[in-house]
Amino acid sequence: MMLRGEKITKRFGGLVAxxxxxxxxxxxEVFGLIGPNGSGKTTLFNVISGLYKPEEGxxxxxxxxxxxxxxxxxxxxxxGRTFQIVKPLLNMTVLENIxxxxxxxxxxxxxxxxxxxxxxxxxxxxxLEKRKDVLAENLRLADRKRLEIxxxxxxxxxILLLDEVFAGLNEAEIDEAIRLVxxxxxxxxxTLFIIEHVLKAIMKTxxxxxxxxxxxxxxxxxxxxxxxxxxxxxxxxxxxxxx
Amino acid sequence: MTQPSQTEQKNRTYFYLAAGVVVLLSLFPxxxxxxxxxxxxxMVFLYVVLAESWNIIGGxxxxxxxxxxxxxxLGAYTTAFLMNKxxxxxxATILSSIPGGLVAASVALVIGxxxxxxxxxxxxxxxxxxxxxxxxVVQNIDLFGGVEGLWxxxxxxxxxxxRAIFYELMLTLMILVILFVRWxxxxxxxxxxxxxxxxxxxAQTLGIHTPRVKILAFVLSAFFPGxxxxxxxxxxxxxxxxxxxxxxxSILIVLMTLFGGGGSWxxxxxxxxxxxxxxxxxxxxxxxEIARIxxxxxxxxxxxxxxxxxxxxxxxxxxDRLAAGEGSEP
Numbered sequence: 103m104m105l106r107g108e109k110i111t112k113r114f115g116g117l118v119a120x121x122x123x124x125x126x127x128x129x130x131e132v133f134g135l136i137g138p139n140g141s142g143k144t145t146l147f148n149v150i151s152g153l154y155k156p157e158e159g160x161x162x163x164x165x166x167x168x169x170x171x172x173x174x175x176x177x178x179x180x181x182g183r184t185f186q187i188v189k190p191l192l193n194m195t196v197l198e199n200i201x202x203x204x205x206x207x208x209x210x211x212x213x214x215x216x217x218x219x220x221x222x223x224x225x226x227x228x229x230l231e232k233r234k235d236v237l238a239e240n241l242r243l244a245d246r247k248r249l250e251i252x253x254x255x256x257x258x259x260x261i262l263l264l265d266e267v268f269a270g271l272n273e274a275e276i277d278e279a280i281r282l283v284x285x286x287x288x289x290x291x292x293t294l295f296i297i298e299h300v301l302k303a304i305m306k307t308x309x310x311x312x313x314x315x316x317x318x319x320x321x322x323x324x325x326x327x328x329x330x331x332x333x334x335x336x337x338x339x340x341x342x343x344x345x
Numbered sequence: 346m347t348q349p350s351q352t353e354q355k356n357r358t359y360f361y362l363a364a365g366v367v368v369l370l371s372l373f374p375x376x377x378x379x380x381x382x383x384x385x386x387x388m389v390f391l392y393v394v395l396a397e398s399w400n401i402i403g404g405x406x407x408x409x410x411x412x413x414x415x416x417x418x419l420g421a422y423t424t425a426f427l428m429n430k431x432x433x434x435x436x437a438t439i440l441s442s443i444p445g446g447l448v449a450a451s452v453a454l455v456i457g458x459x460x461x462x463x464x465x466x467x468x469x470x471x472x473x474x475x476x477x478x479x480x481x482v483v484q485n486i487d488l489f490g491g492v493e494g495l496w497x498x499x500x501x502x503x504x505x506x507x508r509a510i511f512y513e514l515m516l517t518l519m520i521l522v523i524l525f526v527r528w529x530x531x532x533x534x535x536x537x538x539x540x541x542x543x544x545x546x547x548a549q550t551l552g553i554h555t556p557r558v559k560i561l562a563f564v565l566s567a568f569f570p571g572x573x574x575x576x577x578x579x580x581x582x583x584x585x586x587x588x589x590x591x592x593x594x595s596i597l598i599v600l601m602t603l604f605g606g607g608g609s610w611x612x613x614x615x616x617x618x619x620x621x622x623x624x625x626x627x628x629x630x631x632x633x634e635i636a637r638i639x640x641x642x643x644x645x646x647x648x649x650x651x652x653x654x655x656x657x658x659x660x661x662x663x664x665d666r667l668a669a670g671e672g673s674e675p
Contacts, residue, residue: 151550153546153549173550174549174550174552174554176550177550178552182550185547189547191539191547193543194539198536201536202536202548202553203551205536206552206553207552208552210552214533214536237664253551254550257551
């Protein structure tokens with residue numbers, strides 16, 4: 103078992119963002135997390151990556167409890183993440199951005215020169231080699247999303263949390279991104295936990311998925327199963343008798 | 346293939362240029378210039394030391410400390426106190442400024458822990474208050490001479506010799522600080538600090554132990570001003586809370602670093618040298634009142650047209666020119 107959550111609860115004042123959530127992610131799989139806007143998906147990612155501390159529940163990463171640990175500890179242990187609203191280090195070049203991950207991540211190195219060297223390979227893997235020396239602030243969205251993935255990959259995570267890396271991309275870019283995500287699993291053997299709205303991406307990448315609504319799990323199974331589940335359809339489209 | 350050797354050659358040229366400037370500066374007292382010029386350059390060196398030190402926490406990490414004069418003052422008082430109590434020989438001056446740095450660094454370690462949890466304006470305000478508190482405390486301790494301050498035994502040497510000695514000492518300290526910050530700029534620590542400045546949340550998720558590196562930066566940025574304060578106490582031979590805890594110094598070193606460009610050793614150097622010289626010349630030749638006005642206007646112009654400092658402005662222009670050049674060539 104790579105990552106297991108037991109009865110995870112995160113509240114903000116009176117609002118319960120994540121409610122008694124149980125989930126399991128197996129080593130090497132691509133696991134999808136689906137849910138309408140505001141259903142608590144990103145909150146769950148923030149809990150796992152250590153930005154939020156859950157009020158209740160336990161999180162086990164390879165059998166070790168990690169709930170409430172600091173983000174830099176979690177990252178060092180081997181949990182990487184990307185941000186839904188991309189956060190490139192704007193005043194650094196693409197290669198430098200990636201190198202920061204290599205410098206401080208799980209397999210951190212001692213100096214920038216070797217970090218840069220280690221980053222070259224990821225640069226090619228993510229298809230950013232032509233943008234290598236461009237300042238991150240000059241990248242278009244699709245490349246910023248790639249950079250977000252590249253930088254997280256450079257920390258050498260065992261599990262990577264991808265937060266809506268397909269959102270805002272056009273059809274062609276989505277296809278490229280799907281290839282990239284599949285490539286991560288094949289090349290690096292990284293386990294993936296993916297938040298996604300683009301159904302095509304979920305169908306093509308995920309082996310299993312769970313759906314949450316108002317912070318609670320309402321369905322789990324293969325992508326086909328969950329997307330045809332009447333409870334899920336109701337959560338997305340509202341109560342519509344006759345469908 | 347010629348590209349790397351070209352940059353290598355360029356770097357070598359810069360190195361010789363810098364070494365030449367350093368040698369010329371260190372030989373300058375041999376020309377027996379008027380003591381005024383020595384003390385003027387001494388003040389420039391002092392401001393470079395302070396600005397470069399502030400650069401570590403303010404420029405690299407983006408935590409704008411507005412209380413850095415406190416570390417300078419603590420260093421000055423530590424040295425003055427030690428020299429008076431232990432009746433150290435003048436030769437021991439250099440060594441006795443090091444405890445000044447250590448005291449400043451220790452205080453930074455203690456207050457850094459709570460302060461560095463605050464961000465943005467809160468950190469700026471709390472560090473400024475910290476400087477006021479230190480000022481008040483020192484002022485009210487009789488052991489430190491209270492409002493009247495402390496006198497130090499002056500060196501029994503002609504004025505131009507004394508000026509030359511302190512000139513060389515401050516020059517040495519300045520070179521050490523510049524070399525340190527220059528090294529830091531390319532180091533793992535420096536990169537981590539810049540990542541924190543850019544986005545602290547990202548820094549954490551990339552595995553940077555932010556509380557630890559921030560405190561390290563803060564302690565380092567307090568150490569050098571402490572040493573400089575120790576030297577300065579002996580240079581002045583008289584220190585009082587008013588002159589070593591002057592809030593204007595805190596503000597000036599922030600402005601100098603940001604003016605030149607925070608986060609780079611060259612930026613802080615350019616900012617400190619240009620602004621302290623401009624200030625000096627304007628005050629001497631034009632008059633203090635008009636100097637302030639011109640000084641202020643200079644700032645406004647730089648902030649409007651070069652918000653990231655002079656260095657970044659030219660660096661970007663060069664990058665743009667290079668990018669345009671690459672585009673036009675086949």
